[in-house]
Every structure is written in structure tokens, then in C-alpha cells.
Amino acid sequence: MHSHATGADAGSPFKQPRAVFAVAFACVVSFMGIGLVDPILPAISSELHASPSQVTMLFTSYLVVTAVAMLITGWVSSRIGAKKTLIVGLALIVVFAFLAGTSDSISGIVDFRAGWGVGNALFIATSLAVIIASATGGFAGAIILYEAALGLGIAVGPLLGGVLGSISWRGPFFGVAGLMAIALLATVFLVKPLPLPERKTGLLEPVKALRHRGLLTMSLAALCYNWAFFTMLGYAPFPMHLGAIQLGWVFTGWGVLVAVFAVFGAPRIQGRLGIARTLYLNLFVFALIIAGIGLWTDHQAALIALVIAAGIPIGINNTVTTAAVMSVAPVERPVASAAYGFVRFIGGGLAPYAAGKLVEHYNIHVPFYIGSVALLVGIAILSTGHGLLAQAEQAQAAPAVTSATEAEELEVGSAS
Incomplete structure (x- = not known):
């Protein structure tokens, strides 16, 4: 696993300044928020007398709002700076996660999850840019670190959700609020303010960026991928008929595979097969797994095994697509990230809700x-x-394509 490094710390993506780890820690907690509610979906369903399709709204409100809010992230961060954007995002997550824990109705939680989604968007869209800007291990190392944080968060989230959720369904919400408060303090004290960009990003830039065919193609493919991913994440817990802790273990097994294949598997497979073949093969394997889940939904052991195995294609896909999107887009990275996030999370958000209605x-x-x-x-x-x-x-x-301008020159060169 070699990253093209610019500094003396070539090679390892894990030799980074403290600021990078502060943001990476916040990323871990932020991505915990995705899988954290998984083990408590059946519990919320039974305790608040809500149907599974009402409970899937916890994903839908969170992700659709995250998607739409993605569009304003660049506008905000180019005006107040990346560090302040991270702080605002983290603060929103702390407040709304806490409020979700105090709620007594499913509609209340769904509304607070939407507020949480706004904070999440500000945080996700900016965190990758901050990690790339602050990292000493080069672009490839920064993306691997980001994916490692994402994988770790997705892996630990369900287990923490299961442990806290076995005490009360409110536990995971309070848990996120507490951890995000720590991440908020770490960001305040360890992350140096990055210089404001020379020009302010317009509100419609991410939407306009989708006119670039490469970005649009990758984003639409990611929407399809996220449709399958969040159908599994949002609906597979119900037919498993497991308790919160057992569900936590299943999704932790899945998350560990996501993390391992994002960090170690993806660079090797991409190195051997190239981006295009890796993505085709990987999406096809994932399609077979999801079809298998559909076929054996009533067989608990097969269902559990397939859900855990799905971590492999998901981990590979996350790393390969994130890097490819950043390389393919002829716009600044935050704009590319926002445009891609918008399209991708729309798929992720609508899928669990559609799944509930289809069932x-x-x-x-x-x-x-x-x-x-x-x-x-x-x-x-x-x-x-x-x-x-x-x-x-x-x-x-x-x-050493370290800056977006060099990347743009490269793209102009390869396009001409």
C-alpha cells in the first residue's frame, strides 16, 4: 500500500499530524451514527408502536436531508472557513442526537434525525477536504485514512448501538451526543484554521458540476449502489429476529469487513484490475449477494452470513469510488464531494422508505x-x-497530485 507522498512521511497513511486524527476521530463517530440505529430499529418499532416502514424514516429523513444540505456545504465553508464549518456541523449533531434521545414519538425522532442530517452534511463534505489539506501522507494516504475512519465507525457503531440499545433504545442517541461532544472539543483545539478559499463557492455550483459527464456518471452509479446498500442496512435487521446486542454483533462483523477491504483490499484489487474492472466486478458480486438476501430472507443463518459478506464489496466500492470521483471531477474537491454526496445520499435515503412500502x-x-x-x-x-x-x-x-489545481491541469491535459 504505497501512497505518493509529498512530505518526509512517505508510505504510511497513519503518520499524520494530530489535526488529521482529530478530524478522523470525528469521522469515526459521525459514521457510527449510520449503523448505530441499526440494532435498535426493531426495538424502536415495538416500543413506540411504529411499523417498520415508519422506522425506516429514521434513515430516510437523515439521509435525504444530508443529501440536500450537501449542496450548501461549499457555500458555507467558503465563507466561514473549513474549521468553523466542521464545528457548526459537529455542534448540530450533538444537539439533535441528544434531542432524538429525549423524544417520545417516532415522528419526533424522525424530525431530530433530519436536523442531525444537516450537521452531518456540513461535517462529511468538509472533513474529507480538511483531512486532504492537513495530511502529510499525500492524497492517496489521506483517502485511505478517511475510509479507515469510515469503516471503523461503521463497524463500531452497531456494536455500541447494540450495547447501549440493550439498556434502552434511547442509549445510542445519547452515546453519539457524548462522543460527538468529544470530537467537537478535539476539533476546536487540534485543527488549525485553514485559509479561506480565494473565491466563495456559489450555491448552485454542486448542481452545475453535475453537467460534467464523469461526475454525473459516477454519481448516478453511486445512487444505484447506495439504493442496494441502504435497502440492506435499513431493512435486513427486521427479518433477522435478533435482540439488540446480537444485531450489533452481526453488523459489527459486516463493518469489520467494510473497514478491512476499504483499507487493505481495495488498493490491491484496484492495482491488479484497474478502476473500471474493479468496479464492474465488485458491483456484480454485490448484486449477487443482495439477490441472495432476497432469496433467503426467511433463512436466518443464510441471511446473517450474506449480510456480513456484503461488507467485502461495500468496503472495496467505497474506497475505489471516492478516489475515482475526486480524480474524475474537473471541479474543486469540495464542490465535487458535495455534488456526488447529494446524488448518492438521495439514493441511500429513499431506498429504506421504498423498502418499507414494498414490503x-x-x-x-x-x-x-x-x-x-x-x-x-x-x-x-x-x-x-x-x-x-x-x-x-x-x-x-x-x-504527488497534491492540489486541486494540479489535478485540474492533469485533467485538462488528458482531455485535450
Whole structure:
């Protein structure tokens, strides 16, 4: 695993300044927030007398609001600076996670999760940019560190959710509020303010950025991928019929595979197969797993095994696509990140809600079959941009592409 480093700390993505670890820690907690509610979905459903499709709104309100709020992140951070944007995002998460824990109705939690989503968007869109700017291990090292934080958060989240959730369904919400408060303090004291960008980002820039075919192609493929991913994350806990701690262990096993394959598997497989073939093969494997989940929804052991195995393609996909999006987009990284996040999280947000409705109208198998088909559609969309993926590969192979301007020059060069 070699990253093209610019500083003396070549090689390891884990030799970084404290600021990078402060933000990475906050990333871990932020991504815990995704899987944290997984083990308590059935508990919330039974204790607040809510149907599974009402409970899936916990994902939908959070992710759809995250998606839309992604569009304003660049506008905000280019005016108040990256550090203040992180602080505002983290503070919002602390407040709304705490309020969700105090709520007595499903609609209350859904509303507070939406506020949490705004904080999440400000944080996610800015954190990757801050890690890339503050890291000494180069662009590749920074992305691997970010994915490691993401994987760790996704892995630890369900277990923490299961442990705290077995005490009370409110526990995980208070847990996130507490951990995010620590991350907030770490950010305040350890992250140095980054200089304000020379120009302020316009509100509509992320939407306009989607006119670039490469970014649009990657984003739409990611929407299909997230449709399948969040169908699994939002709905698979219900047919497992497990307690909070047992569900926590299942999703921790899944999350560990996400983390391991994001950090160690993805760079090796991409090195061997190239970006395009890695993505096609990976999405196809994921489609088979999701189809299997649909087929064996009623078989507890098979269902658990397939959900855990899904961590492998998810981990690989996260790293390879994040790096490819950043390389393929001819716009500044925060704008690319916001545009991509917007499209991607719309898919992630609508899928669990759609799954709940499909189960009510048809049966438990249908949403997973649709998720599997969505992945095949994603492969078809990606294949229309095959040449662009080859360009992204060249851009990544060029050593020490450290700044967005150099990346832009590279893209202009490879496009002409």
C-alpha cells in the first residue's frame, strides 16, 4: 500500500499530524451514527408502536436531508472557513442526537434525525477536504485514512448501538451526543484554521458540476449502489429476529469487513484490475449477494452470513469510488464531494422508505430483488463512462497530485 507522498512521511497513511486524527476521530463517530440505529430499529418499532416502514424514516429523513444540505456545504465553508464549518456541523449533531434521545414519538425522532442530517452534511463534505489539506501522507494516504475512519465507525457503531440499545433504545442517541461532544472539543483545539478559499463557492455550483459527464456518471452509479446498500442496512435487521446486542454483533462483523477491504483490499484489487474492472466486478458480486438476501430472507443463518459478506464489496466500492470521483471531477474537491454526496445520499435515503412500502404492498423479498437490479443498472451506467474511468486512473497514477489545481491541469491535459 504505497501512497505518493509529498512530505518526509512517505508510505504510511497513519503518520499524520494530530489535526488529521482529530478530524478522523470525528469521522469515526459521525459514521457510527449510520449503523448505530441499526440494532435498535426493531426495538424502536415495538416500543413506540411504529411499523417498520415508519422506522425506516429514521434513515430516510437523515439521509435525504444530508443529501440536500450537501449542496450548501461549499457555500458555507467558503465563507466561514473549513474549521468553523466542521464545528457548526459537529455542534448540530450533538444537539439533535441528544434531542432524538429525549423524544417520545417516532415522528419526533424522525424530525431530530433530519436536523442531525444537516450537521452531518456540513461535517462529511468538509472533513474529507480538511483531512486532504492537513495530511502529510499525500492524497492517496489521506483517502485511505478517511475510509479507515469510515469503516471503523461503521463497524463500531452497531456494536455500541447494540450495547447501549440493550439498556434502552434511547442509549445510542445519547452515546453519539457524548462522543460527538468529544470530537467537537478535539476539533476546536487540534485543527488549525485553514485559509479561506480565494473565491466563495456559489450555491448552485454542486448542481452545475453535475453537467460534467464523469461526475454525473459516477454519481448516478453511486445512487444505484447506495439504493442496494441502504435497502440492506435499513431493512435486513427486521427479518433477522435478533435482540439488540446480537444485531450489533452481526453488523459489527459486516463493518469489520467494510473497514478491512476499504483499507487493505481495495488498493490491491484496484492495482491488479484497474478502476473500471474493479468496479464492474465488485458491483456484480454485490448484486449477487443482495439477490441472495432476497432469496433467503426467511433463512436466518443464510441471511446473517450474506449480510456480513456484503461488507467485502461495500468496503472495496467505497474506497475505489471516492478516489475515482475526486480524480474524475474537473471541479474543486469540495464542490465535487458535495455534488456526488447529494446524488448518492438521495439514493441511500429513499431506498429504506421504498423498502418499507414494498414490503407492505408485496412481500419481504421484493425490495432486495430491486436492490440487486439497481446494482446491475449501476454497472450499465458506469460502462457509459469507461473512458473517463481510464482518465481517473491516469490522474491517480501521476505522482504527488497534491492540489486541486494540479489535478485540474492533469485533467485538462488528458482531455485535450
